Amino acid sequence: MRNKIIPYRPDLKMKARRLRKESTSSEVFLWMEIKNRALGVQFHRQVPMLDFIVDFYCHEIMLAIEIDGSSHNSPEAAAYDAYRQKKLEQEGVIFLRFDDLEVKREMRYVVNEIFWTVNRLKDGK
Numbered sequence: 001m002r003n004k005i006i007p008y009r010p011d012l013k014m015k016a017r018r019l020r021k022e023s024t025s026s027e028v029f030l031w032m033e034i035k036n037r038a039l040g041v042q043f044h045r046q047v048p049m050l051d052f053i054v055d056f057y058c059h060e061i062m063l064a065i066e067i068d069g070s071s072h073n074s075p076e077a078a079a080y081d082a083y084r085q086k087k088l089e090q091e092g093v094i095f096l097r098f099d100d101l102e103v104k105r106e107m108r109y110v111v112n113e114i115f116w117t118v119n120r121l122k123d124g125k
Contacts, residue, residue: 006091012048019046026067026103033111039118052084061121064093069100
């Protein structure tokens with residue numbers, strides 16, 4: 001089901017606003033590429049869902065994009081990321097994950113991956 005409303009904890013709204021103001025450089029660079037329906041769908045930044053916040057989210061096709069920096073490298077962080085992703089996937093969210101350096105060094109590749117995923121999801125495949 002597309003455009004499904006996924007509830008979230010009310011306290012996450014303020015945290016999401018703060019995260020938007022404190023974006024990493026990789027998040028800013030990627031946002032410049034995908035904002036304003038540049039890939040044919042509308043993405044939003046730092047979107048609260050359930051007990052979590054995702055970096056970018058498109059409601060139309062239920063696609064979340066995460067940029068994983070060095071803070072995601074510990075075993076604890078990796079386990080939390082997997083748990084969070086599993087919970088959101090149970091709600092129908094599809095994930096694309098990119099490494100922070102991948103976004104900085106290979107932006108064309110990252111944007112192409114998002115573009116192809118967007119089109120595949122829009123076509124319902």
